[in-house]
Amino acid sequence: MTGRRFELRRVVVALLEPLDPILLVLLCLLLGYAFTLMASASPARMESQMINSAVAVVVMWIAARLPVPRILALALPVYLVGVLLLVAVALFGQTSKGAQRWLDIGVARIQPSEIMKIAVPLMLAWYFHHREGAIGARDFVFAGILLLVPVGLIVRQPDLGTALLVAAAGFFVLFFAGLSWKLIAPVAVAGIIGIGSIVGFGDRICQPEVDWVVLHGYQKNRVCTLLDPTSDPLGKGFHIIQSTIAIGSGGLAGKGWRDGTQTHLAFIPERHTDFIFAVLGEEFGFVGACLLVFLYIALITRGFVIAIAAPTLSSRLLAGAVTMIFFTYAFVNMGMVSGMLPVVGVPLPFISYGGTALVTLCLGLGILMSIQRARYLTQQT
């Protein structure tokens, strides 16, 4: 008996060994929160989300076991395959909801832009790793091209949400690698002026005859709907109006689990996917929302700690960028559901229903864990 128990313990220890305990605990809390919400918003999808989570955890475990150099060695091939697939999508992709995002490879439909969320920061980290010690302005130009090629292809699909996430992930690598403030500042200022002018002159530029040149009609509509949701109460404005009402009516402590009227009278569209935060806000109130924000901050802080302690330049950059991906997802989604940002298709990390995003995010966690392990290994030797 003792022998068997001993064996079991060894197996458990061996299974847990590559995993970072803090990240693991935070992941469990987030997934627990997710299942609680799913049980209210869409009980029928619980089972399949559990399967998704199991797959994602296995992916995380595999990534965590891989040594950092092995992960970095994958950077170039994965990046190249990803770009090729994006080109293939542009040429032969399937059109779904007006956008070409999917590639049918016979067995399954895959969405290559999803791969790029991890592949782009990985590639850039690998590139800077190879230039370590001699990083100059030219490297930032080249890295910028490496970033803009996939982003451009994804924008053309058109899938602005994913393009933003990939661009953000790549930008954070450049930022951590020391991209000059002189370059960041003007872009940031231009962005603030741009957003400011859209908000300021919203009435005028949202007239139907105004063409926004760089953005598709539906993207313009989303921005305009954000400024004045009542302009289209049956269509796009409906999402924003109803999710804002749901969150606001939750109050301090919420209406209680499974008692959200907005949720259960089906006023919230896509309530199990992109708009699940509205369910959270309605049923668990301000307290519940802050709890989630706290969990994200804890997760991101842990990621930063891993990044600071990381032994090599490339692993530092990678850890920093992956951590900021979590931030981008969380902020964009919550901002959109609470009516601060336009509606783009970004899920709430670890909470929204759906396997693809969850696997990507857990892959990111696995990479962080692998970097964390590398520190122990270097210390031991």
Place this chain on the structure above:
Amino acid sequence: MSFDAPDQELQHFRSRLLVAGSFMLLCFAVLVARFGWLQINRFDYYHTRAEDNRIALVPISPNRGLIVDRDGEVLARNYAAYTLEIAPTHFRRADPLFDQLQSVVEITPRDRRRFRKILDESRNFDSVPIRIRLSDEEVARFVARRFEFQGVEVKARLFRDYPNGSLAAHVIGYIGRINERDLERIAAREASANYRGTEHIGKVGLEQSYEDELHGVTGFEEVEVDAGGRAVRQLRRTPPTSGNNLVLTLDRGLQRVAENAFNGRRGALVAIEPATGGVLALVSSPSFNPNLFVDGISTQDWNALNNSPDHPLLNRALASANPPGSTFKPFMALAALTTGKRTADQAIVDPGYFDFGGHRFRDDKVGGHGMVDMYKSIAFSCNTYYYRLAADLGIEQIAGFMDGFGLGSRTGVDLEGEASGVLPSPEWKRTRFRRVEQQKWFAGETISVGIGQGYNAYTPIQLASAVATLAADGVRFRPHLVRYVEDVRTGSRRVIEPEPLLHLPLAQEHVDFIKQAMEGVNLEGTGRRAFKDAGYRVAGKTGTAQVFSLRGATYREKQIRERLRDHSLYVAFAPVEKPAIALAVLVENGGFGSQAAAPIARQVLDYYLLGIEPERPALPDEEASDEIEPAAAAQGVTP
């Protein structure tokens, strides 16, 4: 910007991380502030809004436009009926509810299956029909006991109805429930809001191609709902705008005569008004009943239609491309006149064959036609004349000329599912075949093309359009089924295709000669039996499309199984002096053109020009068809 000392680099990284961390905290702080604003400061407001959200926006779907023929005869309409519906949020398990409902209204296993299927596909807000077309008695019974069934409601809905059943089913098409793929298409057109509350969409035919006109604009009403989601009172109402009506160029009577003429045999007919390009009749036989599809076709009905060897769902008039056979000859002759390769009087001696490149191309008449000029070559369908002509013209010149008549390209008719067919040319062959040795054009292939066989493949609507263009002296219209779109409210009309597509550069004397020769076909040539004693001047041409190549053997119809028999073709227009109708007829495996296709054309023209109702179908039943005496063959007349 380079760093030599790793320590300095690490220091730099840490400062950047600090900036990122601060940015992250700032953003989250803004979010939390936003939550605080919404959930604490404005709580009362949103709380009331949520309570008021008992006020629901209910879409009101517009009436779908009607489809009527050129004389206003209704082909597709709507009727109101009661349905029993439930919103998906109002029940957990369907079966106990249905068992309970069963005591009030009858719910068949088919209703249950349909309910489950619709539920799987439905969007969040939709109420899902449990039963459709309730009788008044059932409605009364349910209303009396409705308190027992929370969330179940009786609604008056409009249903689509095709009063003529299978008549013109391939033209009108049908609507069906919106499925996942339709939803994606609607979303791509940015029309999702307009389709809230709409359950059906055009799937095939004009119902599909004119979906945007027929649908209309969805209205909505604000209603107060009780805690159970039931509407209590109406607050505000924006009425819907009905869809536009389609007024067709189609003539319902003519369509009926043409369909009946086929007597269920496989084939197609397209009749066009040469002066406008308007389609007067478009038959694909056999047809199907579009009413079966409106509420989801049953598996049994679907299998019967889909697995039938006659393929009733295939629109042969648009999608079935076949060699035109000898109906190609008038166009070849016109090409010869136009290019100057032949004059009408030039005659050849036909020995019954044509030798070219070591191969003997045969005429169907053993011993040949003797002296053959252009008139005789059309009226009696002499192959030898066209073998030689094809060799003289060459494939490039043939292809260039036929392209002007629209042969081998989609006509652009306002229905989907058109095949392009094949206008053979060396260029076509290069793109069609992958292997280099197959890409080369052989001069011998030009010879078969010259009599309308070989790679030639045109759809019935292409042939009809080409004949109409000839009848209109080279003025080509885009064939179209809708004459105008009518706004129901204002009564304003928008005419479809008022202008011709192009004018072909043809000499009038050449066109007149071809018309005269085609009239000769029906006076003394291959069409004389079918058009004996016609009360009008009619130009035509018979044709036979080879389905099965007989290598050197003589064609003995009865020995070849029905499916391998040649396709029978006929093209015509009348009256010759001022053409009012041009048509192309295809009868699959009908044998010679003069046997099967020409009698159908006769009935259609008799009805359209003289108002004569046929006494019996032009074609006998399939079993009896083997008994037809091979009249044309016996008389030595070539198809």
